[in-house]
Amino acid sequence: MTSEVDPHTTSEIQAVEFPVVGFSHKSSNKYGRWKHKEQCNNESDNLNFDENLGNKTAVNVEFEKQLDELAIWFENWSHDERCKILEHLILLGNYSQFQLLWTSTQPVLHRDFMYNSRERYPDEFFTPLSTEISRSTRQRLTRNRTIQRYHRAKSVYLRNEQDVKSHFRLLPKINAEERQGDDDEESEDSGGLDSPFRLPNLHHRRSLTTPIDHVKSSYENPKANWMTAMQVRRHLQADEGRVKVIDSTPNNATLLYRWFNNWSGSQRATFFRLALMKLDARQLYFVANFLSVRSHRDMLALLPSNLSHYILSFLTPTDLSNCSKVSTTWRKLCYNNFIWKRKCLETRMGVRPVCTPLLGGWRSSYKEDKVMKRNWREGKCHVTELAGHVGSVLSVAIRDDLLVSGGKDNTVRVWNLDNCKLIQTFTGHQKGVWSVAIVSPHMIASGSYDRTVKVWRLGSHGACLRTLFGHQGPVWTMVCKKHFLASGSHDRTVKLWDMRHCLLHRTLKGHGSAVFAMDADDNMQMLFTGSADRSIRIWRVSDGQCVRVIWTGEKSSIMSLSCQQNLLASASGGRVTIWEHSTGTRMRTYKAHKKRIENVKLRITDSAAPSGVLITAGKDGKIKYWNIYGRGKVNQLQGHGCHVNAVTADATRIVSASYDETIRVWDFSDLTR
The missing domain is CATH 1.20.1280.50 (Monooxygenase)
Known part of the structure; x- marks a missing residue:
């Protein structure tokens, strides 16, 4: 059965191609009949465009009535009213409607659209929108020096909705004083004169938002163009054959907002698809710019x-x-x-x-x-040389920003590592100082070839507090942890001193030759000593018992020991051996120097990784360090004019002492400071 056609409107109907990408609509050759397909498994109400009107539900009929009224309203609304209503509808919509409008208006930003729109509306501004893509493209092309010229139309930079309204002159005109205040406020927002970034000022005279006096624009009653061919439908009513046309009133926008809130998702999408056909180039350009600004919302801020x-x-x-x-x-x-x-x-x-x-x-x-x-x-570091000793520097020790050195000139010198300046000089030993130790921030100790151990007080009243006698030979090595000070001598003994009272606590005997090396764990529970008899002895400090003897099998004396956590490093000849001191197991051996190694320092940086650094200094004048777990290269530091006697390190620096009468501080912290 063929449906009736209104003879008064048949001649006005023509096929219209919707120019928006992704959406194409052709009006039916039968007036007032829009075909929709009902989708399965869709909870929202869909329009059923069946020719049999008796199958339509009351909801669909009501929605079609509303579309009829909106078609008339859109014809009567001015350009400003359309833009304001579209802005409000976008704010009321959800993400699906936003994506629909965003996809549909993308061709609007094409340069062909801009050119054609300028031809149709010469009094309007149709300028490309500045985006991150356009800015990065310009930067990439102009970076190449072979491109002498890069032709690109001037663009507008819009940051928020207010800029969009100002660009389209939808905001009330402001006077010169208010505009000056806005400029001042914008300069504060952009960071002032000291800020490295400055956003464009939209109120500048050359800005696109500045009104042009000689251009007279009128937005009232826009002429219909190829995008305004949206037909008004008629519905069969119970009492009349035609729908009653409701005139546009000031309250019709509020009524549209109420309808829009009650519509389902598919009904909103249908309305937007049909509404886009009623918009001219100016409104489409406004929607495209408004959506572009809102699509770059900073949610984190x-x-x-x-x-x-x-x-x-x-x-x-x-x-x-x-x-x-x-x-x-x-x-x-x-x-x-x-x-x-x-x-x-x-x-x-x-x-x-x-x-x-x-x-x-x-x-x-x-x-x-x-x-x-x-x-x-x-291996990047800043080197500082400390000169002050008049003889060879034999020993060094550091704690935080405090450096203590002992030399062959029989003096003990205290330095500040922050500014690398000499603080104090102590004299009192009769021969060279071969070992030093820091007892506390206000007290240090030194061992000399004159067989004595001296305790010094730091500060303005610095002086020798005690002289400890007991060794029958030169004191070669010392270590201080907690309140105990251990000293090793050429007389083959190790003496434990209680520094709370500066009294001898215990003497440890067992080595068959001179004790050259010594170290202890962090809690001073276990003491490790190395001797010229080529053995390493592990002592329990609490009772003075030797719990383990490690025979290294080396051909030369044990010159240095360094312990951290469960590892112990020993230097003999030109080789360094890593031991697990709890079991006495040899873990690894390194051939570090061609000549004898004078000192070794082990520093575990991360036990969980694991990661650790082994630092050695030898008679060849070189300082080497590398990762003990075999990852990375061997770094080498050179600068001393003679062989290095002692080396120590913390997390940020290496300190070395040499026969050339100098101390070098190798600082690995930030080199830009």
Whole structure:
């Protein structure tokens, strides 16, 4: 059965191709009949475009009535009214409607559309929108010097909805004083004169938002064009054959908003698809710009700061550094102390964190630690030479920023490592000082070839507090942990001194030759001694018993020992051996120097990884260090003019003493400071 056609409107019907990408609609040759397909498994109401009107539900009929009324309203609305209503509808819509409009209006930003729109509306501004893609393309092309000219039309930079409205002159006109105030406020938002970034000023005279006096524009009653061919449908009513046409009233926009809130998702999509056909080039350009601004919403900046910090704390330090380059807001969020405190706690820090936000706080500490570790791997350091001894420097010891050295000139010198300046000089020994130890921040000890151990007080009242006698030969080595001081001598004995009272606590005997090397664990429970008899003895400090003897099998004396955690390093000849002292097992042996190794220092950087550094100094004048687990290269430090007598290290530096009467500080911390 053929449906009736209104003879008054048949001649006005023509096929219209919808120009928007992704959506094409041709009006039916039968007036008032739009075909829709009902989708299965869709909870939303769909329009049923069956020719049999009796099958339509009341909801679908009501929706079609509303579309009829909206078609008339759109014809009567001015350009400003359309833009404001579209803005409000976009804000009421959800993500699906946003994606629909975004996809449909993308061709609007094409240059052909801009050219044709300028021809149709010469009084309007149709300027390409500045986007990240366009800016990166310009930067990439102009970077190549072979491209002398890069033709590109001037673009507009819109940051928010207010800029879009101002660009389309939808905001009320402001006077000169208000405009000056806006300029001042914008200059503050953009960071002032000292800020490295400055956003374009939309109120500049050459800006696209500045009204042009000689151009007279009128937005009232826009002429219909090829995009306005949307037909008005008629519905069969119970009492009449035609629908009653409702005139446009000031309240019709509010009624549209209420209808829009009650529509389902498919009904909203249908309305937007048909509404786009009623818009001219000006409104389409407005929608495209409005959607472009809203599509780049900074969601992280809109969240509460504590929630943003919690989200960012799950990123890696590299990702945080990249995120901090996005904007000023992101940089402030990524530099928060809470985030970097977690990063510092997750890694083994080689430097002490400074929890002061004004000084950079935890982030500065993390950066300094990362730079320092990289410098250790690559062998990059800043060298400072300390000169003061008039003879060979025989021994060094460091703790925090305090450096103590003993020399062949019979003096003990105290240095400040922060500024590398001499603090104090102690004299009193009759012969060269072969060993030094730091007892506390205010007390040091020294052992000499004159068979004595002297205790010195630091500060303005510095003096020799005690002279400890007992050894029958030169004191070659010393170590101090907790309140015990152990000294090893040429008389083949090791003496334990209680530094709380400066009294002899116990004498350990067992070696068959001179004791040249000594070290202890962090708690001073186990003491390790190396002798010219080529053996290593492990002593229990509590009762003075020798719990284990390790015969190294070397051909020369044990010249140096260094213990950390469960590992013990011993130097004999030109070789270094790593032992597991709890079992006495030999783990690894390195051929480090061609000549005899004078000193060795073991430093475990991370026991969980595992990772550790072994530092050696020899008579060949070289200082070498490498990873004890075999990863990475062997780094070599050279600079002394003669063989190196002693070496020690902490997390940030290596300190070496040489026969050339100098001390060198090899600093691996941030070289840019």
